[in-house]
Structure formats: C-alpha cells, structure tokens
Amino acid sequence: PSQWAGKDKLALAPIIVTPIWWGLWLRWCRTFVIQGRVVCADGSPVPGAEVHALDVDFFWWWSSMSQVGPTVITDATGHFTIKFRWCCGWWPWWWWRLRRWSLNQQLLDKIRPIMKLNTDSRIPEPSPVVSFNFASLNPQPLPPQPALGGTLPVTTSPVSPTLGPITSNVVDPTTIPALRDRLLRALPQVPELERLRIWPWFPWTPWLDCSPDIIFRVTQNCGGQNKVIVNENIFQTRFDIPTNLSVTLTANGEACCLPPHNPDPVGDCALITGVCGDPGIIAGNIGGNSAHPAGPDGYANPGSRDNPFSEAVTLWGQLGISPQSDYYEIEYKPHTAPPTAWASVPPAALAGFSRGYFDSTQPWPNQWFYPGFSLKPLGTKLVYESRHHYEATHPPANWGNVFSGRSWFMNVNELASLQTFGNFPDGTYDFRVRGYKSLANGDPDPNDPGVVLNGCGNHQENNLLVLRIDNRIVGPQQPGTVHIDTTEPDCGISLVKLGNNLVQPCGAEHLQPNTPLQVDFFCSDPDGHLDHYELRIMWGLGNVRNLLTVPGATLTGIGAGVQPGPDDPNALAQGAVRPTWKGGNMRLTIPNAALVFPVTCCYLIELTVWKRNIVNCGSVYYNQMHYSFTVTV
Missing domain, CATH: 2.60.40.1120 (Carboxypeptidase-like, regulatory domain)
Known part of the structure; x- marks a missing residue:
C-alpha cells in the first residue's frame, strides 16, 4: 500500500509467465x-x-x-x-470459497447408522454449516497447518496435544486429507460407503478434479x-x-411426451381398444369381447381376478377417417337383451374431456394446448366431435409433423367418459359407436340419423365392448367411526373370547397360560365381488401383527356355504363359483393366545375388507372395523 502514497497511478513490473505454465493452463481448462x-x-x-x-x-x-x-x-x-x-488446479481455499454447501438427506441416511455403532461418540446434530467438529470420535490430533493461502511453517517442535482444527468451525480444506487418515482409525470400514465415494471412506480433493x-x-x-x-x-x-x-x-410420469401413434383407420369404422387409458385395460383382457370371448363376460382379468367396473369409466379407441364419423355417440344395451334394445347412453352419464397437443411452430414455452371436446346436442342426443374433424377444422394442416407442426400427446384416442353411478343398474352391458356427418359450418348435421359404424378390419365385434358394472350406495359418514355406511362391502367383529371368557370392547381380561383366542367376524358383499380381507392386531408403540399368519391359526366359515378365504383364490378353492364370493360369518381360532398378547397392554384388532372392483379406473372399494380391549399377562 505504501507504493500508492501520493500517486494517482501505479505501474507494476510485468509478470513473466513461462511456457511450462501455459502448457499446464491448456490442460487445466478444457471445453x-x-x-x-x-x-x-x-x-x-x-x-x-x-x-x-x-x-x-x-x-x-x-x-x-x-x-x-x-x-x-x-x-x-x-x-x-x-x-x-471447465478449469481445475485451484488453490483449495479459493475453490472452497466458490462452493455453497447444504445438508444432504441421502448422505445422512447412509452415515448416521454408522455413527450409532460407536456408542461412545457424541457427534453434534447435523447442521447446514460445515464444520470439522469430530473431536467426539477421538481421532489423533492433526499437525499444525499453514494459514489459508500461506506458506508451510518451518518448525521442529513436537505435535501439539490439542485437537486444533479438528474441532474448529472455520473450515480449512487443506486439512481434509490428513483429517481423513485420522478419522479412518476411529471409524469402521464400510465398503458400501467407499463404493459410493463418501468421505472419509473415499479420498476427496475436488480442487484437483479436472x-x-x-x-x-x-x-x-x-x-x-x-x-x-x-x-x-x-x-x-x-x-x-x-x-x-x-x-x-x-423422465418421470409428470412429463409431457410425444408418443408414437398408429395411423387412424380409413372408412366408416370404429375400433374400441379398451377402457381407462391407452393402452389402459385392453378389450382383449375383458371377458366377452372379441379378443377374449371366454367369460365371465365384462370382467377385467377374466379367469383370474375377475374385476368389475365402478363409477367413472373412460372408453378408448380409434375412428376411421370418414365424413360419417365427424361426430359420434355411444350407444348401449343390457348384455343379454336383443338388438332392438340398443339406445343412446343417458345424457347424465356422459362427460366431456380434453386432449392436448404440442405445437413446434410456437415460441417456447407457449407450445402446449389443451382443446376441450365437450358434448354437443343433436336433437335429444349428445355427441362428441371426433379428433380428425377437429384437425380438419383447425388449420394449418400440419398435424402429425413433430418438427414443424402439431402433435397430440394427451388423451389422443379417448372416445368417451361415462359415469355409471346413478345411471346404470348393476349388471353387464354392451357399448358401441354410432357416427354422424357434419354441416358445412362444422356443426353436427341434425338431419343425419347416424350410422352404426362398422368394426375396423371388417370385424363388427371391433365396434363392441362388454363391461360388468357394479356400483355401491354409501350413506353419510358417521362422525368418529372408521366404518363406512355401506353393504358393499360390509364387515364387523362380532365377539372376542379368551378361553371361555368374552372380552367386551374397551374391556379387560387376564390371560391364563395355554388359553386359546377366538375372534368371530364377518365380511360380506351382496354382489359377490369380495377380493380379500386382513385381520391385524396393534399394540404398544407401533407394534402390529397379522393374526391370520400366527402359528396354529385356523379360519372356518360359520354356517353352510361360507368360504372363509381370506382371499378370492382361496375362496374359489373352498367352493365359491367364479366370479362370485359373497363371504359371510367367519371364525379365527388361535390355540395359544400368548403368541398374540406378549405383554400387558391395550390391544386393537383391525378388520379391513376390499372388493375387486376397479373404481374410477384406479381406486378400490373397502370397509373397516376395529375392536379394542386390554389384556394383562
């Protein structure tokens, strides 16, 4: 600073950079x-x-x-x-100043279990502030270190007995290699952490990372x-x-991508491919349809899970490129009814939907569009506009060109959205597509009576879908109870006995040696679509056990013709006839109740039952009941 005294300008002597440093610089910085x-x-x-x-x-x-x-x-x-x-060869202290650090949950999950193995260590709680506070691990002290950016000290004195920087909150990265050597003597060898390159199990000098x-x-x-x-x-x-x-x-499932699409068929035809998505549940995996004529009709996964459908169901497929399919409606009839029973789906059962397309001609990020495909009245009917008619009436005609046009990416082949609850009594139904022409202004032609479209590929069954519908009625939820006010499914715990003693809800009972446990309960569904049930016992601090798997546990049906399951495959093996399992009253017996009640505690038996239904294309129907009491041992 004294060189600036009384001067407005200061000339410095040139710094000569020798060729060797130029060569190193070329290696230190690369593209x-x-x-x-x-x-x-x-x-x-x-x-x-x-x-x-x-x-x-x-x-x-x-x-x-x-x-x-x-x-x-x-x-x-x-x-x-x-x-x-990218450049390397930094001074450690300068490299460190350029970084910003934060706690990493994945590293915490790997390191903290290892720290718990050393019961004598008292590592401070993790903090976002980096510090070398490892004294509680009791490694050997570090030798004196140079000041940041300074030169190595010249000393012949013995190593100080204090831990020095090892407990410092001031981070000197030059101490990291020596600190690692000492920490490894106090920490267990963990090959997994070395493989994951976690320090100190793996060496770390990132300022030299080229x-x-x-x-x-x-x-x-x-x-x-x-x-x-x-x-x-x-x-x-x-x-x-x-x-x-x-x-x-x-990318994960949140991404919008441009899937490949099969070309649309040509002509007055329809191809119903399935429900609940594309591919979703394909028609070939629903009984009674062309690719899977074997029953039970209308059930998904026929012959295995036998899943009926409930509430909202979406229909998917393709329509031929033809004026006759500019607009279309969905017709239905009961599965066993004659052809004269075909009728329009009730308007209350229909809902519109949206599609999405990507337009590469628009500036980023405004390239995503979501046109609605709402229902349009045609006399007493409601019809949908077909996708190809929308394309024809929304120029420019560059649909399908990924590089310089528009590409559909969402709900490309959705045909209809049906709400079956309140509109279709439980049963099996057929569905098909009827097409309509449009006027010059693009609206549906009111004078066109419509045509039942042929099945694409000259297979009329391609314009046909069979579905088994099963909905449930639910009453208002009673406050303070886990039980749902419905019979589809229903469940309850009738009694609990220890030996000959009845244990009341909220009651207490002393457990004698060699005492059996008896639990009477019921699981039922009037439509016969039970899937499975669970009977669990919970106690103490997060303890839980499946009562059905306790050694010696037996399940029996109470009354004639009751299959106790506990799931549909077992019920079929016990005499139920596919696709029906209605359940009933059942009894669980465990010879040694001590296996269930290990300590004096309050216990809760939880019964949960599920149906096989596919609800709203992805949910399930279930019900629940529990029963609590105290056992002293």
Missing part, C-alpha cells in the same frame, strides 16, 4: 460438450423441457451443486446440447405449472466425465 435426449419410459421424446447440468461434490453429510453451462431447451425430438468450459462430476435436473411446463421431471441424486453422479458425453435421461 466439455454434453449431448443428450430426454425421453419418457416408453422412449417417447420430451420436448420443451429445461435441462440443467450440475457439477456435484459431497463431503461427509454435506453436498454442493453448481450448474455448468447454460440451461438449454429440448427440441421436438427431446434432444439437447450443453457446452461449457473433469466434472455431473447430474441432471430437468423441468417442464406443459400445463401451466413447472414440474420436475428428472431429478438425479448424488448417487447417480457421472464421475469424471469425458470431454464429449452422450446421455439419455428418462
């Missing part, structure tokens, strides 16, 4: 190029997504991530390229909300990547 593609699980491209490449370092239970290169957007085929410059260690984070906004679709963790790190790296990133 890296990452080329990749983001796809969904089926390999479909994910366009319009933001890709972030992150260099990751982790130390003890802290991690640090910093983005390398720019954020890039995937093109219509899901491809991206990231180019960046190749980055990369993970990826990908986000996408395809519905008005940013969603993380790829979020790699530290244990997915690509260590020491080459200067040219190729990757394929698989």
Whole structure:
C-alpha cells in the first residue's frame, strides 16, 4: 500500500509467465460438450423441457451443486446440447470459497447408522454449516497447518496435544486429507460407503478434479405449472466425465411426451381398444369381447381376478377417417337383451374431456394446448366431435409433423367418459359407436340419423365392448367411526373370547397360560365381488401383527356355504363359483393366545375388507372395523 502514497497511478513490473505454465493452463481448462435426449419410459421424446447440468461434490453429510453451462431447451425430438468450459488446479481455499454447501438427506441416511455403532461418540446434530467438529470420535490430533493461502511453517517442535482444527468451525480444506487418515482409525470400514465415494471412506480433493462430476435436473411446463421431471441424486453422479458425453435421461410420469401413434383407420369404422387409458385395460383382457370371448363376460382379468367396473369409466379407441364419423355417440344395451334394445347412453352419464397437443411452430414455452371436446346436442342426443374433424377444422394442416407442426400427446384416442353411478343398474352391458356427418359450418348435421359404424378390419365385434358394472350406495359418514355406511362391502367383529371368557370392547381380561383366542367376524358383499380381507392386531408403540399368519391359526366359515378365504383364490378353492364370493360369518381360532398378547397392554384388532372392483379406473372399494380391549399377562 505504501507504493500508492501520493500517486494517482501505479505501474507494476510485468509478470513473466513461462511456457511450462501455459502448457499446464491448456490442460487445466478444457471445453466439455454434453449431448443428450430426454425421453419418457416408453422412449417417447420430451420436448420443451429445461435441462440443467450440475457439477456435484459431497463431503461427509454435506453436498454442493453448481450448474455448468447454460440451461438449454429440448427440441421436438427431446434432444439437447450443453457446452461449457471447465478449469481445475485451484488453490483449495479459493475453490472452497466458490462452493455453497447444504445438508444432504441421502448422505445422512447412509452415515448416521454408522455413527450409532460407536456408542461412545457424541457427534453434534447435523447442521447446514460445515464444520470439522469430530473431536467426539477421538481421532489423533492433526499437525499444525499453514494459514489459508500461506506458506508451510518451518518448525521442529513436537505435535501439539490439542485437537486444533479438528474441532474448529472455520473450515480449512487443506486439512481434509490428513483429517481423513485420522478419522479412518476411529471409524469402521464400510465398503458400501467407499463404493459410493463418501468421505472419509473415499479420498476427496475436488480442487484437483479436472473433469466434472455431473447430474441432471430437468423441468417442464406443459400445463401451466413447472414440474420436475428428472431429478438425479448424488448417487447417480457421472464421475469424471469425458470431454464429449452422450446421455439419455428418462423422465418421470409428470412429463409431457410425444408418443408414437398408429395411423387412424380409413372408412366408416370404429375400433374400441379398451377402457381407462391407452393402452389402459385392453378389450382383449375383458371377458366377452372379441379378443377374449371366454367369460365371465365384462370382467377385467377374466379367469383370474375377475374385476368389475365402478363409477367413472373412460372408453378408448380409434375412428376411421370418414365424413360419417365427424361426430359420434355411444350407444348401449343390457348384455343379454336383443338388438332392438340398443339406445343412446343417458345424457347424465356422459362427460366431456380434453386432449392436448404440442405445437413446434410456437415460441417456447407457449407450445402446449389443451382443446376441450365437450358434448354437443343433436336433437335429444349428445355427441362428441371426433379428433380428425377437429384437425380438419383447425388449420394449418400440419398435424402429425413433430418438427414443424402439431402433435397430440394427451388423451389422443379417448372416445368417451361415462359415469355409471346413478345411471346404470348393476349388471353387464354392451357399448358401441354410432357416427354422424357434419354441416358445412362444422356443426353436427341434425338431419343425419347416424350410422352404426362398422368394426375396423371388417370385424363388427371391433365396434363392441362388454363391461360388468357394479356400483355401491354409501350413506353419510358417521362422525368418529372408521366404518363406512355401506353393504358393499360390509364387515364387523362380532365377539372376542379368551378361553371361555368374552372380552367386551374397551374391556379387560387376564390371560391364563395355554388359553386359546377366538375372534368371530364377518365380511360380506351382496354382489359377490369380495377380493380379500386382513385381520391385524396393534399394540404398544407401533407394534402390529397379522393374526391370520400366527402359528396354529385356523379360519372356518360359520354356517353352510361360507368360504372363509381370506382371499378370492382361496375362496374359489373352498367352493365359491367364479366370479362370485359373497363371504359371510367367519371364525379365527388361535390355540395359544400368548403368541398374540406378549405383554400387558391395550390391544386393537383391525378388520379391513376390499372388493375387486376397479373404481374410477384406479381406486378400490373397502370397509373397516376395529375392536379394542386390554389384556394383562
């Protein structure tokens, strides 16, 4: 500073950089190029997504991530390229100043169980602030270290008996290699943590790392909300990547991708492929349909699970490209009724839906569109607009061109959304498609009586779907009870006995040696669509046990013709006739109740029963009851 005294300017002597340092610099700084593609699980491209490449370092239970290169957007085929410059050979103290650290839950989950093996250690609770506070592990002290950025001290004095920087909250990264040697003497050898490159089991000097260690984070906004679709963790790190790296990133189920589509058929035809998605539950896996004529009719997974359908059901398939299918309606009839019984689906049972398409001609991120396909009145009927008619009436005619046009990605082949509850009595029904022409202005033609479309491929059964419908009535939920007010299914615990003594709900009983346990209960469904039930006992601090698997446990039906299960396959083996298992009153007997009641405690027996129904294309029907009491031993 004294050189500046009384001067406005200061001239410094030139710094000569010798050739050897130029050579090192060329090796210390290199250009890296990452080329990749983001796809969904089926390999479909994910366009319009933001890709972030992150260099990751982790130390003890802290991690640090910093983005390398720019954020890039995937093109219509899901491809991206990231180019960046990477330098190494930093002074440790300077490298450390450039990083920001945070606690990492995955590292905590790996390290803390190892720390608990040393009962004498008193490691402080993890903190987001990095510190070398390892004194409680009692490793050997570290030798004196140079000041940050300084020169090595010259000393001949013995090593200080104090722990020095090992308990310091001031981080000096130059002490890390020596600290590792000493910690390894106090910590158990854990090959898994060494394999995962967790310090101190694995050496760590990242300021000398001349190749980055990369993970990826990908986000996408395809519905008005940013969603993380790829979020790699530290244990997915690509260590020491080459200067040219190729990757394929698989997005999660939140991503919007562009799936390949089979071309639409040509002509006045319909192909009903299934329900509840594309592929969803295909017609070939529903009994009574063309690809699976064997029964039971209308049940999904016929001959195994025998699942009926409940409440909302979506129909899926394709329509031929023809003026006769510009609009269409869904017709139905009871399965065993004659052809004269075909009628329009009740209007109250129909609902509109949306489709989604990606338009590569629009600027990012406004490339995602969600047109609605609402129901339109046609006399006393309600009809849907077909997808191909929407395309024809919404130019430009660039549909299907991923690079320079529009591509459907959501609900591409959905045909209809049906609400069966309150509109269809329980039973088996046939469904088909009737097509209608449009007027010049695009509206449905009121003078067209419509045509029942042929089945595509000259197979009329392709325009036919058989479904077994089974809904339930539920009363208002009573406050303070787990039991649902319904008979579909119903369940209850009738009595609990220890030996000859009846145990009342909220009662208490002393357990004598060699005393049997008896639990009488019922599980029932009037439609015969029981799937399985569970009978569990819970006590104490989180203890739970399956009563049906206690050694010596036996199940019996109470009364004639009752199959105790406890699941549909066992009930069929016990005499139930597919697809019906109605259940009934049952009894569980366990010869030695001491296996159930190990300690004096309050116990709760929980009974839960499920039906086989596919509810709203994904949920289930169930019911529950429990019974609590105290046992002293």
